[in-house]
Amino acid sequence: MAYLPTDIVACPDCDLLERIPPLPPGGTARCARCGRALAAGKPGSIDRTTALAAAALIVFLLANAEPLMELSAAGRETTTTILGGVREMWRQGERASSVLVALFAVAAPGLHIGFTLAVLLAARRPPAPRWVGDMLRWAEVYGLWSMVEVMMLGILVSLVKIASLAAVTPGAGLYAVGALVFLLAAMSASFDPREVWPRVRWRNGAGQPPSFPEAAGAAGGER
Numbered sequence: 001m002a003y004l005p006t007d008i009v010a011c012p013d014c015d016l017l018e019r020i021p022p023l024p025p026g027g028t029a030r031c032a033r034c035g036r037a038l039a040a041g042k043p044g045s046i047d048r049t050t051a052l053a054a055a056a057l058i059v060f061l062l063a064n065a066e067p068l069m070e071l072s073a074a075g076r077e078t079t080t081t082i083l084g085g086v087r088e089m090w091r092q093g094e095r096a097s098s099v100l101v102a103l104f105a106v107a108a109p110g111l112h113i114g115f116t117l118a119v120l121l122a123a124r125r126p127p128a129p130r131w132v133g134d135m136l137r138w139a140e141v142y143g144l145w146s147m148v149e150v151m152m153l154g155i156l157v158s159l160v161k162i163a164s165l166a167a168v169t170p171g172a173g174l175y176a177v178g179a180l181v182f183l184l185a186a187m188s189a190s191f192d193p194r195e196v197w198p199r200v201r202w203r204n205g206a207g208q209p210p211s212f213p214e215a216a217g218a219a220g221g222e223r
C-alpha cells in the first residue's frame with residue numbers, strides 16, 4: 001500500500017494527483033484538470049470544532065438524561081427519556097424499532113461525538129498517536145449513521161399527534177435534541193480532516209513521510 005505525503009490528494013472526480021498549496025483563509029483549491037473544489041482554507045478549524053464537539057457532548061448527555069416530554073391525561077402524568085422510549089418499545093414487542101433508535105439515535109451520535117473529540121484533543125499536540133488515524137475513519141463512519149435529525153422529526157410528529165389526546169409539555173431533553181441537531185451540523189461544517197492528517201504519526205516510523213516522486217501538477221489556488 002502506498003502512502004502519499006499529506007499535501008498531495010487525488011481528485012475525487014478525475015483522479016489527477018495534485019499538490020495542494022497552503023491556502024489563504026477562505027481560499028479554495030480547485031482541480032487543475034476538471035475544476036472540482038479539493039480543499040478550502042478553514043483556519044482554526046481544530047479549535048472551533050473542538051469547542052463545538054465539547055458542546056455537542058454536553059448537549060448529547062442532557063438529551064439522554066432529561067425527559068423529552070411530559071404527558072398528562074385523565075389525572076395521570078408520565079415522562080419519558082430517549083432510552084426510556086427504547087425500553088418501552090422493546091417491552092411492547094416493537095423490537096426492530098427499539099434497536100434502530102438505540103443504534104442510530106443514541107449509539108452512533110454518541111460514538112461520533114466521542115471519537116471526533118478524542119481525535120481533536122489528541123491532534124492538538126503533534127505528532128498525534130497513530131490510533132488517531134483509525135479513530136478519525138471510525139468517527140466519519142459513525143457520523144454517517146448518526147440520525148438525530150430523523151429522531152427529532154419523529155418526536156415532533158408524535159408530539160402533534162398526541163397533543164389532541166393528552167396535555168403535552170416539551171421537556172429539557174427535547175430542547176437538547178434540537179440543539180444537538182444544530183451542533184452536529186456545525187461540527188461537520190467546521191471540521192477539516194486535512195488539518196488533522198498531517199499531525200498523525202506515520203506508521204513506518206515516527207519521522208518524515210516517505211518520499212513520493214511522481215507528485216503531479218499543482219492545484220490552482222483561488223479565492
Ligand SMILES: [Zn+2]
Nearest residue numbers: 011014031034
Ligand atoms: Zn479533477
